[in-house]
Amino acid sequence: MKLRFILNGQAIELEAPPEKRLIDLLREDLHLTGAKEGCGEGECGSCTVLLDDAAVHACLVLAGQIDGHSVTTIEGLGKDGDLDPLQTAFIENMAIQCGYCTPGMIMAARGLLLKNLDPSEAEIRNAISGNICRCAGYTQIIQAIQEAAKAYRKEAQL
């Protein structure tokens, strides 16, 4: 089927079977390999992207579902070559180890901050509870998200 959607802010059109998984569409057809497949069944969060403004598991979304919508991947974060505050906060708070969970984790956090710019620690834990990181204990990740939220709030006030 012909798909028309917004990918990382740009309108695109492409031909794909409607039952193709979004993760495969992104990685194979669009060569956006930031989203990773860790489980293929919505359990690990490493494939998380934004569908419109909601964090979704790209392994569970089918190509047919994105027609007419907007998809944001980790590659689409940040403006004009600058890192997004979440990316900066993850780096500065040492919230990254092997990095395999990082794109999904950041996109899950982005989904949260789009809804709630001032999340409590419990809300953050809850928002990333579908994202597995095996290299650390989430403490730094939670800190990073809190700091990014602060940066976003500051930006919003300006």
Added chain:
Amino acid sequence: MNHTYIGKDMPIENAAAKAMGRLVYCGDMSLPHMAYMKLVLSPVAHGIVRAIHTEKAAAIPGVLAVLTPDNTPAITYDRGRVLANQQAPAQETIFSRHVRFAGDRIAAVVAETPAAALEAAALVEVQIDPLPAAFTPEDALTLEQPIHDKDSVITLPTASCGDFDEEVGELFTHQTSTQRITHVAMENHCALADYDPATRHMTIWTPTQSVFGVRSVVCTVLGLPMNRVRVIKTPMGGSFGCKQEMILEPLVACAAQMLGRPVMLQFDRREVMLCTVLKHPLASQVQAKIDAAHKVKGLRIDVTLDAGAYQSVSPDYAETMAKKFSWVYDIPSIEYRARSVCTNTPVSGSYRGWGGPEVALILENTMNAYAKKQGLDPIDFRLKNILPPFSQGKFISYNLGSLPFREALQAGRARFQWDARKQALASQDRDGRYLKGLGMALSTHTSGYFPRRLDWGRVILKMEEDGTVQINLCVHDHGCGEVTALKSIAAEELRLSPDEIELQEGDTAYNALDNGCYTSRSVYVLGKAVQEASQSLLKELYRYGACLLQAPPEALFHGGGQVFVREEPSRACTYSDIAYYCADHGAGALMIDHNHIPESNPGPVAAHFCQVEVDRLTGQCQVTDYLAVHDVGQAINPASCRSQVASALQQGMGFVFCEKIQLDEKTGRVKNADLQRYHVVRAAELPPLDILFIEQPDEKGPYGAKSLGEACALPVAPALVAAVNDALDMDLTQLPLSPEGILKALSERK
């Protein structure tokens, strides 16, 4: 000492690329004409493949080849071996007609697209004549026809010191058994091979812990000369041991050679759980002799490891456990018996700590159970038995370094407010729904291989003519910061910014032979190599800087990429000036080739303390507080060290409470080969984690550092088990301590 980078929190190597999703892991690679491989796995736990029908699969558009036992090498190899002259039970072939577990490899399809490979693999028809199968070591020992012609059961020679029978003391017996678990590294296994028939060059990209191990196995299987096989380590999305063995690489190399084009094999989570390696299920019996003064006089241990369908590293794994029973407590007589038994189950193999966590669990469970039975405080009991500093264990011939067991126990006791907590819990309502308990455990580990062979760090350090530095060293970053640590060490010595240091990871084309990044050796061994090489480079800089500045080398000083005259800092030249000076004056390139062969292997001490709360109604356990005390010598990058400890805690909690690969009792098939039914610990379940580093520099380590990555995984499980048993006033020793298991134990007690 005041350091600029050592001991400072440093973001991990490639942090920005990781945060941007731009770091290219193996599965993100693509090469022109790359084809995709999909395996055909045995649905049967034990049997002989009578027929393989490939016609339907071959007819799928895009299918390039179907690999079977008939058109691939039948050479046996061992997935765990690093050098070809190592004694290892070579029981495995690329594909097999004798399938030995549900998940064993029978065939593979290679196609133009992943989808075509997937579709075609499902169409390969296999007929298997089943054989009797055994899913536990007990059953395997009674099989009429053993799983392998040779070495289905390997009994190790008894390791012993002293004379257990002669020791006087009360006999205390204990048992611990553990389940099969998977590592759940977030990156599933992947490998990519490219073979050029014109040049006869093979290149393999893989997130491996040993590029030379991969090369060795591939060359053995395919009969290729080593200098034509180049193995390049790709960024690793976590290993925890699961990427130590050579599993996918011989398969893709074989397919690439057959097709003369690049072939990628990307496992999904199910395949990782079925056909890579899992942690050994283990059963142990301990007899301890403990005298009236509560000194442990003797230990007699009997361990059975379930090796799974192929022995591979299991006998070695069991063997390395012996010494680990001897290096925490001063026990005069130890007898260690072990056997490694093949069963018709997924292959057991390397797991973070390589026997260390198993030994810690068996030994600390015994210590804790005895202390409980006698009403002794577990810390006091340990203080009576620990090895003094600079001892050596039995079965080993080297000194274990400062071994601050006492400091770790005392610091932990104070920081965790152990005695106050204990007092508070003594008066808790034992009939209430929630019961709290305290637990602790003590352990130590290795910092390298010494004195085993194959431990060295061969480093080439180059100063480029702009004054930046390249390190050529065979390192395999697991994702936990090895490269960052090594760069910090070079940066500190040379007083450059870590940004000015570059370090590419393992590549057999350029690196000197190396065993691989196992056994937590990267910082202690490779870090020392980098430190010494940097010091030698500095000497060269002083030597030529002295010519350039016309001052004696002793009068010089360095910093900020420059060499100065100490008394007259305006007389200075940059590292770059020196590099050009060397080039122009016939001295050649500024380059150091250094070989560091370690002669020490200190034991990093770890003591963990925790409190749990058990819900007697649901059997759920909640870890409410946790303290990890670690003797790290010197934390090179404290941020990474904290992450390591936190990951050890989450993985250890999973091991104790919820992780378990379940086999169907009748078919031997894995029932939960997915993350929906295999549960890991999530963000919300983790307790606040307090970490205390004891930093007493080791004499030989780089800046005094000892190892940490595996050491922190050792005490977690026994500490948690002890806390649950303290809460319930029980002695549960069969993992996992699942809610159902706890409820059952509670109801049986009534």
